[in-house]
Amino acid sequence: MKQVLVTGGAGFIGSHLTEALLARGDAVTVVDDQSTGTFDNLAAVRDHPRLKCIEGDIGDPKLAARLAADAEHVYHLAAAVGVALVARQPKETIERNIHPTELLLDALVERCRSGDSVKFFLASTSEVYGKNPKATFHEEDDLIFGSTTRARWSYGASKAIDEFLALACHRQYGLPVVIGRFFNVVGPRQSGAYGMVLPRFVDAALAGRPLTVHDDGRQTRCFAHVRDVIVAVTQLMEAPDAEGRVFNIGSDQPVSIVELAQRVIAATGSAASVEYQSYADAYDADFEDIRRRVPDLTRLQQTIPHRNHYDLDAIIRAVIDAKTKQP
Numbered sequence: 001m002k003q004v005l006v007t008g009g010a011g012f013i014g015s016h017l018t019e020a021l022l023a024r025g026d027a028v029t030v031v032d033d034q035s036t037g038t039f040d041n042l043a044a045v046r047d048h049p050r051l052k053c054i055e056g057d058i059g060d061p062k063l064a065a066r067l068a069a070d071a072e073h074v075y076h077l078a079a080a081v082g083v084a085l086v087a088r089q090p091k092e093t094i095e096r097n098i099h100p101t102e103l104l105l106d107a108l109v110e111r112c113r114s115g116d117s118v119k120f121f122l123a124s125t126s127e128v129y130g131k132n133p134k135a136t137f138h139e140e141d142d143l144i145f146g147s148t149t150r151a152r153w154s155y156g157a158s159k160a161i162d163e164f165l166a167l168a169c170h171r172q173y174g175l176p177v178v179i180g181r182f183f184n185v186v187g188p189r190q191s192g193a194y195g196m197v198l199p200r201f202v203d204a205a206l207a208g209r210p211l212t213v214h215d216d217g218r219q220t221r222c223f224a225h226v227r228d229v230i231v232a233v234t235q236l237m238e239a240p241d242a243e244g245r246v247f248n249i250g251s252d253q254p255v256s257i258v259e260l261a262q263r264v265i266a267a268t269g270s271a272a273s274v275e276y277q278s279y280a281d282a283y284d285a286d287f288e289d290i291r292r293r294v295p296d297l298t299r300l301q302q303t304i305p306h307r308n309h310y311d312l313d314a315i316i317r318a319v320i321d322a323k324t325k326q327p
């Protein structure tokens with residue numbers, strides 16, 4: 001049994017991770033300030049004897065030091081997430097994404113220097129590739145961000161700083177870190193409130209409202225079920241070869257956003273239509289997007305035996321089922 005700390009454990013991905021860690025026998029401490037998540041996401045395991053939930057800000061130095069002192073593994077997922085949230089709160093995004101990572105790493109480096117090695121997983125993002133025009137992104141590819149006058153790049157740039165920090169701690173102090181760059185993770189419990197496309201589409205289709213597609217809808221993304229992603233993350237944390245390295249995690253099967261909308265409409269049997277909205281109307285006048293985002297999964301597949309089990313239709317079905325089962 002490991003003592004595991006999950007920051008952001010009441011969020012979408014964090015709650016699934018927490019359930020998986022409890023199921024395999026770990027003792028899990030979740031810290032979450034409920035800024036975008038909610039402890040309701042942990043309803044199924046709320047009374048679990050090996051789960052401890054702490055409501056708090058991991059950007060609080062005392063709390064970060066206290067929680068980092070007890071953990072054997074740390075999964076750091078707490079962050080400001082979602083294109084819409086980043087557009088609304090660029091300053092908080094940068095602070096939320098960098099400061100807590102630094103606090104946790106500082107505490108773990110201290111322990112590491114006194115011979116106590118704690119494994120650290122950093123949840124990073126495909127957004128770090130910025131607007132690199134390559135057809136598929138490999139972990140060693142360049143990060144190509146737009147101007148600092150365009151707030152959307154602050155999310156990817158702040159996560160890139162997290163990656164630099166984690167890798168620096170590995171190089172300088174031997175801290176065992178693993179970095180996962182998530183590409184569109186979806187599934188039950190994901191909120192559509194911060195710009196996530198699939199829950200937004202499913203909510204609209206179920207309510208018979210138009211599905212709002214941004215720009216021409218021909219931009220492509222790859223969607224992975226959160227359960228597949230969690231399996232990859234937990235396997236990476238057990239793989240000695242993964243230490244000090246960065247991994248793309250997700251699906252490598254692209255779909256255009258307008259096709260996603262059509263598949264959601266078909267799967268729900270909804271009479272809803274598709275409507276188009278410019279990025280300027282959805283976010284702001286200088287919003288820039290990425291046309292195509294597909295991961296190269298070679299490194300992941302060479303390091304762990306993992307393969308995704310859910311295809312896009314199964315994922316859409318799972319999201320619909322979860323939403324229609326809610327009271």
Ligand SMILES: NC(=O)c1ccc[n+]([C@@H]2O[C@H](COP(=O)([O-])OP(=O)(O)OC[C@H]3O[C@@H](n4cnc5c(N)ncnc54)[C@H](O)[C@@H]3O)[C@@H](O)[C@H]2O)c1
Nearest residue numbers: 008011012013032033034035036037057058078079182185
């Ligand atoms: N969902 C995706 O497609 C995706 C893609 C790329 C990267 N990620 C990364 O995965 C991680 C989890 O994302 P998610 O989709 O589950 O989002 P989420 O918003 O559901 O989860 C983030 C959680 O962190 C909590 N949180 C934020 N700041 C905090 C703080 N200072 N102290 C304590 N708790 C705090 C929030 O309340 C929330 O519960 C994030 O680091 C995100 O950047 C997600």
